[in-house]
Amino acid sequence: MRGAMRDRLAGCTLLLPALALAGPPFQTDDPEPVDxxxxxxYIFSGVDxxxxxxxxxxxxxxxxxGALPNTQLHAILSFGAIVPASVGTTAYGLLDTELGVKYRFxxxxxxxxxxxxxxxxxxxxxxxxxxxxxGNTWYKLPIWLQKDWGPWTTYGGGGYEVVNQVDYKSFPYAxxxxxxxxxxxxxxxxxxxxxxxxxxxxxxxxxxxxxxFGGYYYFRKPALQLLFALGHTVVxxxxxxxxxxxxxxxGDKGTGRQAGRDEAAPGTAxxxxxxxxxxxxxxxxx
Numbered sequence: 001m002r003g004a005m006r007d008r009l010a011g012c013t014l015l016l017p018a019l020a021l022a023g024p025p026f027q028t029d030d031p032e033p034v035d036x037x038x039x040x041x042y043i044f045s046g047v048d049x050x051x052x053x054x055x056x057x058x059x060x061x062x063x064x065x066g067a068l069p070n071t072q073l074h075a076i077l078s079f080g081a082i083v084p085a086s087v088g089t090t091a092y093g094l095l096d097t098e099l100g101v102k103y104r105f106x107x108x109x110x111x112x113x114x115x116x117x118x119x120x121x122x123x124x125x126x127x128x129x130x131x132x133x134x135g136n137t138w139y140k141l142p143i144w145l146q147k148d149w150g151p152w153t154t155y156g157g158g159g160y161e162v163v164n165q166v167d168y169k170s171f172p173y174a175x176x177x178x179x180x181x182x183x184x185x186x187x188x189x190x191x192x193x194x195x196x197x198x199x200x201x202x203x204x205x206x207x208x209x210x211x212x213f214g215g216y217y218y219f220r221k222p223a224l225q226l227l228f229a230l231g232h233t234v235v236x237x238x239x240x241x242x243x244x245x246x247x248x249x250x251g252d253k254g255t256g257r258q259a260g261r262d263e264a265a266p267g268t269a270x271x272x273x274x275x276x277x278x279x280x281x282x283x284x285x286x
Contacts, residue, residue, distance in 0.1 A: 023155070024062070025214045025229035025243035027193040028175030030155040031116025031144035033072030033102045037252035040064040044227070044245025051238055052203035054083045057095070064102075066251070072102040074120070082131050095126040096133045100140075114146040114155075138163040142173075151181040156191075163199070171196035179215065188215035193231070193241075208236035214243065224248055 023029045024042055034040055045058025060078035067073045076098040083090050100120035108114040120140040126133025142159025158174030173196065179189025190213045198204040214229025225247040233239045 023177075024245060024247070025216075025227040026175075026177055026189065026191050026212060027210070027231075027241065028156050028177045028191045029118055029142065029144050030146045031102070031104050031114045031118070031157075032146060033070055033104055033116070034064050034066035034249075035251065036066045036069050038066045038249065039251055041248045042227070042245050044243060046243040046245075047240070048242075049240050050203040052085055053088070054085070055203075056081050056083065070104040070107070070116075074098070074100040074102060074118075080132070089131075091127075091130040091132055093127055093130060093132045096138075097123045097125045099123060108147060115143070117141075117143055134163065134165050134168065136163075136165050138165070152178070153180075153189075154178045158194075161198075165201070167201035168199035169197060171198055184221060185218050186215060187218075189213075191231075192234075204237065204239065206237035208233045208239045210234065210239060210241055212241060216247075222249055 024044065040063070042060075042062035044060050044062070045056070046060075047054060047056045049055060057078055057080035060076060060080070062076045063074070065073045078095045078097075079093060080095045081090060081092040082088070098120055100118055102116060102118040104114055104116035106112065106115035118140075119142070122134070122138045122140075124133050124135055124137055128135030139162040140159060141162065142157060144155060144157040146153065146155035154177065156174070156176030158172060160170065160172050162170045164170075173194060175191055175193040177189055177191035179187055181187050190211065192209060192211055194207070194209045195204065196207045210231045211234045212229050212231025214227070214231075217226040217228075219225065227243065227245045227247055229241070229243045231241040
């Protein structure tokens, strides 16, 4: 999600780590969980590539559930491929599976941002022998912050990815994003995303800082959205990132921040600035 994403699409020459998504469609994640009693579902595809290898993913499926106040449960099941640029064998199949819990321990006020964590476990469901999985369980341990004002939202932070496998390295990652609502149909944003070297078994043998641009188009706000992002290295090893997906959200109108919006008087402005995709902007499907 993150995973989050999270986080990005990570590939390797011999072994393909699971999708590491963040706050879709971006690589940086936010600290705000889904409202209690609400759900999110994504179906998406993407790609991460260097001069060594291109690693497409799809179809992939993400599910988030606001299980408790300030607490979100998260899972990603994904299929993907490894496509070496020259030497090596192409393979396609199930990748490692991502499970996580997002917990916000500080809720933002006028001068204080949201602060939360989103630890994740990557379960080795992908084939290690075919290069579609790491072969061991691996972990992500981040801290994220976020602040909203008017139509603007900014969030970011960083963490450490722990990978215990031959020719892999544990490494730090960090990112920051700024986005803005544009009318009732669009939210657009840009981020800087950094990751350290990931080991000799991966194409990302050196660190890289990417600039990504993307956003959301609302078919129904916020219940149904199109998500997209594209980015490339600005400092470090050459790398390209892309994401494309559809997002649905639904849940109990009587819980979470949406309850207050449902009770708002006719003509009252509704703040949709939060991340665009809906962790704090979830609404029940009519």
